[in-house]
Amino acid sequence: MDRIVAAQVFVTIAERGSLSAAAEVLDMSRAMVTRYLAEMESWSGARLFHRTTRRINLTAAGDATLIRCREMLALAEQMPVVGDAGAEEPRGILRIACSQSLAQASLAAAVTAYLRRYRHAAIDLRIDNKAANLVEERIDLAIRITNQLDPGVIARPLGSCPSIVCAAPAYLKMHGIPKHAEDLALHNCLTYTYFGKSLWYFERAGATISVPVGGNLSANESVVLLQAAVEGAGITMQPIFSAAPLIADGRLVALLAQDKPQTLGIHGLYTSRRHKPAILSTMLDFLVSWFEKPVN
Template structure:
């Protein structure tokens, strides 16, 4: 972890008197402040704070560490930084995490376009469907599709992810076409889950409708379910960005046109707004525009 930022965090904790107030003053999540405090205590090899229900106090080691943190910031401010000559020029590497479906359908192309515009940058794209620990795994930016954000993270809305219920023509010929969401109970539904049962949420006439569905195939990767749907295995609920080319080609058919599946937010997740690098800032701006053009 960045020792300069850690010093800023420790100073803010002592000046503000609490971790929550320090987080607010630094525009940082409470979880990140806690992690920086734990890391600086590990570096110091000692407990730095006395904590009670009402206040925080410095230990002897904490007083010495606070003085060193202030010295460190003073030195850092006095040293000219090479990058200061071009503070707004994106350069260096970004580690970005995202799901396979989003990476395959959109993000890989977006990143390639960004890299052409900013040749001094590079991207390490980490593909996976679990929620990564940004600090532990050194991730600069995680792109997540969710409506349930952790309140401790910093999130920038990038786009809205629409979904579609779809199936292959062969499946519909063999099993019929559902006319209402309730009809899905009679069909083999491919669920995004570790279990064989799930809830699909629709909106109809401005009212939410939750429908339990089940089937003989579930997976924790929507791309797997997409290919199963193409093969005629069952009915899938898919992100529109993944299904759109297959709907256009006729390999899949959109179902239940009068019922709108619940949309989800696409968010850029990062650890702190403080000292946001030019590369991360321009990437976030670029992705906002990219998704507006490709999903708008």
């Protein structure tokens, strides 16, 4: 980790009296502040704060370290900035976490286009459907499709993700075609494991309605549910970017033209607004432009 940044974090904690206050001043997540403090204590080989439920206070080692860190920061401020002309050129490795469905349908192509533009950058994609812990897993950027972000996370809106309800012709021939969203309660709906008994949300005439759905198949990855729907297992709600090609070639049929599934947001999550390397900043800008493209 960057020792200059770690020193700044340590000094701010000492001056503000808590990790939360330091996180607010530095515009970092509290988890990242905790990580920098842990690294500082590892580098110094000593505990730097006495921690209580109300406040933290410097230890003797912390007092000595505070003096050295302030000296180091003062020296760093006096150093001339070298090579500003090339500072915007992204370099290094960016670790990105996202779901399998988003990676397959859109992000793999986006990353490929980004790497063609920025020849000195490298991307490490971490594909997992569960929410990544950015600090513990050393993830630089997590891309999530949701309308329910945790309070306090640092996130940049990248775009929107409209969904569609669909099923295979064979399923509809056997079980009939639902006319309204409420009819889904009588059908075998393929649901997402993490949500248990699912509620699917729709917009109709300016109002939001929710429909409880369930069935005999659930999974923790939407790609699996999409393929099961193609095989005739039931009705699925999918991002348009995943389902559109299958609807175009007739393997799936779009349903419920009068009821629009609620659109979700695509967000890029990271740990600090202030300390963003060029590769992260340029990737965020690139993805905003990428997700503006209409789905074919």
